[in-house]
Amino acid sequence: MSTVELPAGGAAPIGLRRPRPVSSRFLRSELRLIFGRRRNIAGLAVLALVPIIIAVAVKVSAPRPGDGPDFFASITGNGLFVPLAALTVEITLFLPLAIAVIAGDSIAGEANLGTLRYLLTVPVNRTRLLAVKYAAITIFAVAATMLITVVGLVIGVALFHGGSMTLLSGNQIGFGGGLLRVLGATVYLAVQLAALGAIGLFLSSLTEQPIAAMAGLVVMTVVMYILDSIPQLGWLGPWLLTHRFTAFGDLLRSPVAWDTLRQGVICAASYALIFWLASWARFAGKDITS
Amino acid sequence: MTDGTTVTEPAREGGPVRVPEAELAVRTRGLTKRFKHQIAVNGIDLQVPVGSVFGFLGPNGSGKTTTIRMLLGLIQPTAGSHELLGRPVPEHALPLVGSLVEGPAFHPYLSGRANLARLDAADRYSDPATMRTRVDAALDRVGLLPAAGKRYRAYSLGMRQRLAIAAPLLMPRRLLILDEPTNGLDPQGTREVRHLIASLSDTGATVLVSSHLLSEVEQICTHVGVMNAGTLVTQGTVAEVRVGGxxxxxxxxxxxxxxxxxxxxxxxxxxxxxxxxxxxxxxxxxxxxxxxxxxxxxxxxxxxxxxRPSLEDLFVALTGEGFDVNG
The missing domain is CATH 3.30.70.980 (YebC, transcriptional regulation domain)
Structure with a gap:
């Protein structure tokens, strides 16, 4: 039996267990919520279906060199190109959409259900809530891209052979080296999507409607793609997050063209930082009336 | 951790509780909230003595919930300050405060048990090793254990309300702030909630219970405060308030x-x-x-x-009768 008494002005209430400075319990609960939800599982299944469709389609049809993205032509040469082709296809809409759903839900979803007020009165510090929510979005970004890559690798190597890989620059590298580059491309895209997720987190802190935050992020992504495609706005391109999404292809050159990749990571990190801080500025003192 | 709180006062049965004036579980000074064009709460000085069961009364829209949200740090006061359990920074007291704010809210596709587990996981003060036991004990206390594995969306209104009452019971609390805890409950459920509040009070916890229905809390309160149109029109022990009439x-x-x-x-x-x-x-x-x-x-x-006027008569005299919604 312990007594719960309050000291006059101490930091932690005596009698309650001293809180651990860092605990992953809340984050794990958040991940269970994301990955346990049927809607999200269905979404991930769709993401995983794309590399399968691509691999099967390429297998059953005669190769037509020069058609489609670069990676498609190379698939018959090496199964390692299946995940790359799938990522290229999905980064245009499916992956940003998946991130938009998760990020849109993060704060607005809880506000919409009313669970936000109960989390905050547990109490969960607002900064901690934003940190955990963003960590979960980032983990989802990694999980989504990795899922596509792993499924792509398995089906690719099963339907086409593995072995040494002919790079876009024409050089040949071993299977291990190729695998490493594919994984590198996956991580690069996960970083880009995590930055997109920070924008989503910010939008989600503005509203009580998860759908609005989700749609907002999808619209922003599409607008960035459009602005990036207007030649007269070429000066704007480097500042747009989406501008270097497909730069992961540079990993498939020998030597690797690091410049754009490095810029891409810096750009993504800047977006993530700025929008996380914007969410914090917005959320830290916000009146929760939901 | 068990609910072994020190009980300094036999808090209930037989009129007002004698508590030294300094021992206030909730104290607000000029607490004010102004939304764009309207003052929701107008400079109230609420004083809830430690160990009391404080009935926070007032018609719908009188500012009760806004006050409670300010106490819990969900909304920022426009002016004024408040202390919880004697702490000038109320956030520091929150781990010892259990609350029910404006009805139940849970994840619909999770079970009742999973919903409580999630709240417990978010609590840095709770012990994961005892989580299962505490969750089931809280569910048992509100009579929800048989439905613990059911999805929240399948719960009836009364079951949802019970789950919301179970949530603050996960941890030992010194103060419970319950906003309309009997909403949506049938007479049987209302009685159970009254018993529950009484038993919480017996462990030494202070209970602030808001209601727009006086009759639901009249029997269990030692103190009352009456809100009307954003102002605290009266507060004190039940006897004091009645003498005031x-x-x-x-x-x-x-x-x-x-x-x-x-x-x-x-x-x-x-x-x-x-x-x-x-x-x-x-x-x-x-x-x-x-x-x-x-x-x-x-x-x-x-x-x-x-x-002496009944509390009901006083309540009507202070807040008016009928369906006028303030605001």
């Missing part, structure tokens, strides 16, 4: 006219005569002087009573 002296006598004359001479106001009684509002007159004066004037006194 007008007391009427009723003299049963075969000589109402004579009695009425004596009452008027004594200084009672609004003196009325009835068939076999005379009535007057006591005001500042010492009640004990009334009967001797009547006897002295040779008025036969068959009965003498001081009529």
């Amino acid at each position: 007008t007391q009427r002296a009723r003299v049963q006598t075969p000589d109402p006219a004579g009695a009425a004359r004596v009452l008027t001479e004594l200084g009672l106001t609004e003196v009325q005569q009835q068939d076999a009684a005379a009535l007057g509002t006591v005001g500042d007159v010492a009640v004990e002087k009334v009967v001797p004066a009547l006897v002295h004037a040779a008025i036969p006194v068959l009965g003498f009573t001081i009529e």
Whole structure:
């Protein structure tokens, strides 16, 4: 039996267990919520279906060199190109959409259900809530891209052979080296999507409607793609997050063209930082009336 | 951790609790909230003594929930300050405060048990090793254990309300802030909630319970505070608040006219005569002087009573009756 008494002005209430400075319990609960939800599982299944469709389609049809993205032509040469082709296809809409759903839900979803007020009165510090929510979005970004890559690798190597890989620059590298580059491309895209997720987190802190935050992020992504495609706005391109999404292809050159990749990571990190801080500025003192 | 809180006061049964004035579980000073064009809460000085069951009353829209949200740090006051459990930074007291704010809210596709587990996981003070036991104990306490594995979306309104009451019971609490805990419950459930509040109070916890229905909390409260249109119109022990209302002296006598004359001479106001009684509002007159004066004037006194308004009458007098929504 312990007594719960309050000291006059101490930091932690005596009698309650001293809180651990860092605990992953809340984050794990958040991940269970994301990955346990049927809607999200269905979404991930769709993401995983794309590399399968691509691999099967390429297998059953005669190769037509020069058609489609670069990676498609190379698939018959090496199964390692299946995940790359799938990522290229999905980064245009499916992956940003998946991130938009998760990020849109993060704060607005809880506000919409009313669970936000109960989390905050547990109490969960607002900064901690934003940190955990963003960590979960980032983990989802990694999980989504990795899922596509792993499924792509398995089906690719099963339907086409593995072995040494002919790079876009024409050089040949071993299977291990190729695998490493594919994984590198996956991580690069996960970083880009995590930055997109920070924008989503910010939008989600503005509203009580998860759908609005989700749609907002999808619209922003599409607008960035459009602005990036207007030649007269070429000066704007480097500042747009989406501008270097497909730069992961540079990993498939020998030597690797690091410049754009490095810029891409810096750009993504800047977006993530700025929008996380914007969410914090917005959320830290916000009146929760939901 | 068990609920082994120190009980300094036999808090219930038999009128007001004697608590030193400094020991306030909730204290607000000029707490004010202004939304764009409207003052929702207007400079209230709420004082909830430690160990009390404080009935926070007022019609819908009178500012009760806004006040509670400010106490819990969900919304920022426009002006004023508040202390919880004696702490000037109320956030520091929150781990010891359990709350129910404006009805239940949970993840619909999770079970009741999973919903409580999630809240527990978010609590840095809770021990993961005892989580399972504490969750089931809280569910058991509100009678939800048989439905613990059911999805929240399949719960009835009453079950949802019970789950919301179970959530603050996951951890030992010194203060419970329950906003309309009996909403959506049938009479049976309402009784159970009353018992629950009584048993929480018996462990030494202070309970602040808001309601727009006086009758639901009247029986269990030691203290009340009444809100109307954003203002705290009265607060204190139930007895104090009732004294604050007008007391009427009723003299049963075969000589109402004579009695009425004596009452008027004594200084009672609004003196009325009835068939076999005379009535007057006591005001500042010492009640004990009334009967001797009547006897002295040779008025036969068959009965003498001081009529205090019921809490219900007071409530209506303070907040108005009917369907007017303030705001």
